[in-house]
Amino acid sequence: MEKTTDKIPTILIVGAGIGGLSFYHSVRKNLGQKFKVKIFERETSPQDRWQGYNLFINRKGITSLFYCTPVEVQARLPEAMPDPIPKEKHSITIVDHVGRCLLSLPQYKAKNVYEIESLKHDFAGIVTYRNILRDVLLEGVDIQWGKKCVGYEESDDGVWVLFEDGTREFGDLLIGADGINSPIRKQKVPDLEIFDLGVAGVDVDVAISKDLAERLMSIYGNSLLQQSIGRNGDSSFSIMRFIPIDQLDVPRYRITFSYNYPTNLDIKDNILIDDNDPNSVIKHTISRIKQSRPPCELTDLMIEIFSLVPFSHPGEKHPFRTYNPPRRRQLRDINPLSVPPWNDDRIVLLGDAAHAMTPRLGLGRRPVDQGIT
Ligand SMILES: Cc1cc2nc3c(=O)[nH]c(=O)nc-3n(C[C@H](O)[C@H](O)[C@H](O)COP(=O)(O)OP(=O)(O)OC[C@H]3O[C@@H](n4cnc5c(N)ncnc54)[C@H](O)[C@@H]3O)c2cc1C
Numbered sequence: 001m002e003k004t005t006d007k008i009p010t011i012l013i014v015g016a017g018i019g020g021l022s023f024y025h026s027v028r029k030n031l032g033q034k035f036k037v038k039i040f041e042r043e044t045s046p047q048d049r050w051q052g053y054n055l056f057i058n059r060k061g062i063t064s065l066f067y068c069t070p071v072e073v074q075a076r077l078p079e080a081m082p083d084p085i086p087k088e089k090h091s092i093t094i095v096d097h098v099g100r101c102l103l104s105l106p107q108y109k110a111k112n113v114y115e116i117e118s119l120k121h122d123f124a125g126i127v128t129y130r131n132i133l134r135d136v137l138l139e140g141v142d143i144q145w146g147k148k149c150v151g152y153e154e155s156d157d158g159v160w161v162l163f164e165d166g167t168r169e170f171g172d173l174l175i176g177a178d179g180i181n182s183p184i185r186k187q188k189v190p191d192l193e194i195f196d197l198g199v200a201g202v203d204v205d206v207a208i209s210k211d212l213a214e215r216l217m218s219i220y221g222n223s224l225l226q227q228s229i230g231r232n233g234d235s236s237f238s239i240m241r242f243i244p245i246d247q248l249d250v251p252r253y254r255i256t257f258s259y260n261y262p263t264n265l266d267i268k269d270n271i272l273i274d275d276n277d278p279n280s281v282i283k284h285t286i287s288r289i290k291q292s293r294p295p296c297e298l299t300d301l302m303i304e305i306f307s308l309v310p311f312s313h314p315g316e317k318h319p320f321r322t323y324n325p326p327r328r329r330q331l332r333d334i335n336p337l338s339v340p341p342w343n344d345d346r347i348v349l350l351g352d353a354a355h356a357m358t359p360r361l362g363l364g365r366r367p368v369d370q371g372i373t
Contacts, residue, residue, distance in 0.1 A: 008036050012161050012171035014149045014184060016041035018130075019351025020177030021137035026068035038169065039141060040161070042148035042178075046138055050324065051131035053205045053256035054239040056090070056225055057081070058125035062116045073139050074114075080133035081126045083112040088242050090126050093223035097230045099298040104221055127224045127241055129254075149178060151187050152347065159346040174347050182353035193338035199331040201260040202285045206305050207252040207312040213242060216255075216301055228302075232292040234261035236302055257305050259285055261292060263330060275327040282309050282326060 011027060013020045016039050027037045043049055057065070066074060084090055091107040108124035110116045116124050148164040152174055159174045176184030185192070208216075216238070220226040226238045237258045244251035265288070266273070274280040286306050293299040309326060334356060349355075 008033070009172035010036040010038065010170070011173045011175060012159070012169055013037065013039040013175045013177055014147075014161060015039075015177035015179055015182075015351075015353070016043075016138070016141070016143045017177060017179055017351065018134060018137065019353075020175065021134070021141060022065065022068040023175060023177060023350055024141055025070060025073060025137070029068065029070050038144065038171070040144045040147035040149065040163070040169070042146070042164075044146040046135065051134045053130060053203070054127055054241065054254065055130050055256075056125050056239060057128050059116050059119060059122050062113060062125065066117060069137070070140070073136060076136045076139060077113050077133075080130075080136050081113045081128040082241065082243055084110065084126065085242060087217070087222055088127075088224055089222045090225075091123065091223050092225035092227060093220040094227040094229065095219060095298070097228065097293055097298070098296045099219045099228070101221065102229065104223065107223075127239055129241075149183055151183060154346055172346065175350050176347065176353045177350040178353050180352045180356040182349065184347065185349050185353045188342070188347050188349065189339055191338065191340070193335040194332050195335050196263070197331040197333060198263050199260050200263045200266060200328045201258055201331055202281060202326055202328055203256065203258045204282075204306065204309045204326050205312060206255050206257055206308050207245060208240075208255055208305060208308060210244075210251050210253065212301065212304060213240065213253040213255070215297070216240070217242065219298055219301070228298060230261075230292050232261070233265075234259070234288070234292045236260070238305075255305065257302075259289060259302065259306070260331070261288055266328075273328065278325045278327070279310065281328060282306055284328075285326075 013024055016024075020039060020041075024037055024039050027035055065077070069077075089107045090110075091105045093104040094102045096102055105123055108119045108121045110119055110124060110126070113126055116126060146165075147167075149161055150164050151162045153160045153162065158170050158172050160168045160170050161174055162168045174184065176182050176188070178184055216226065217223075222242075224240055224242070226236075226240075228236045230236075237260070238255055240253060240255040242253060245254045246252060271284065273284045286303050289299060289302050289306070293302070
């Protein structure tokens with residue numbers, strides 16, 4: 001049978017995360033009617049899963065976001081990245097174990113997200129609420145929810161994407177935007193090596209008081225991206241906005257806080273921690289901080305922040321089906337030398353599926369989903 005040449009090709013996207021949604025919008029916006037595009041997501045609804053903490057998006061990221069998204073989405077971006085307030089410095093300050101400044105990157109001030117691109121400086125950027133960004137990117141996208149991809153089959157004239165529920169879809173191009181544990185990547189690059197960087201990390205999202213936020217800000221010269229390098233191979237990394245998260249009489253601020261230390265400390269001490277019990281993880285993290293850090297205001301603040309974790313759980317106010325409670329995660333990375341060259345075909349990997357990397361090299365990425373299994 002002769003093939004028709006005027007057929008509109010179909011792009012299948014698996015994964016409605018930040019990457020898959022941006023790509024969907026970009027095809028619609030920049031390629032118009034040249035392609036049909038369908039997007040599939042394993043979650044059953046937008047509320048299925050807690051969608052993450054604060055992250056920093058630099059100017060390159062903001063520029064790409066504007067390139068990809070239509071005006072309706074752009075109009076809503078300030079929901080996810082509210083206008084900077086005078087006190088905030090959307091930049092990183094790195095201090096030592098007692099809070100002495102080692103490095104403070106300059107801030108290129110923008111009044112709002114719309115001005116960042118024109119600053120023409122890649123240090124410019126904005127601290128963003130990831131969960132709201134995901135919500136905003138859902139605008140106008142017709143997602144097929146509850147479609148968990150389990151693999152694909154290529155044929156001469158296209159590709160089938162296969163779902164756990166036994167259904168399948170045919171298209172011309174398959175975009176694997178299915179995140180760090182991508183089944184599409186596992187099929188396309190089966191022999192990938194993942195190496196362990198020997199660093200354990202505990203990431204938490206905490207609601208803190210104004211007083212605590214101010215004490216932290218004063219150590220970091222009002223920078224919203226904060227790193228402290230310890231002397232025992234440990235470090236902390238935090239990202240916050242100095243904007244209250246709720247309208248209570250006593251305002252609270254949201255901080256994403258990560259404490260990292262050499263994994264071998266746990267092995268050496270033969271410590272038994274129950275990673276399925278958040279209290280055990282928090283107790284252990286606090287004792288790790290006390291062992292690794294000298295008594296000082298910064299150490300006290302770190303301990304205070306971790307002590308608040310049990311009171312900051314999304315709980316009933318945010319009824320997600322799944323939520324990542326605090327646990328130790330090992331930082332892992334793909335060994336790039338283990339990725340063989342591949343021929344051009346109909347399968348393309350996008351975002352974390354292609355490029356899951358350590359948050360320390362991720363220019364603003366954080367380690368929430370580094371738990372590769
Ligand atoms: C819940 C969550 C919270 C995060 N929090 C932060 C954070 O606070 N800070 C930060 O810097 N980074 C965070 N990240 C990571 C960061 O957002 C990613 O680096 C970035 O989103 C990469 O985008 P992505 O679209 O490639 O992958 P992801 O955002 O991981 O999106 C992948 C999507 O694919 C879906 N999916 C996975 N497997 C399948 C399957 N088999 N079939 C169908 N769909 C599938 C997932 O449900 C997800 O919606 C988080 C990621 C997630 C998923």
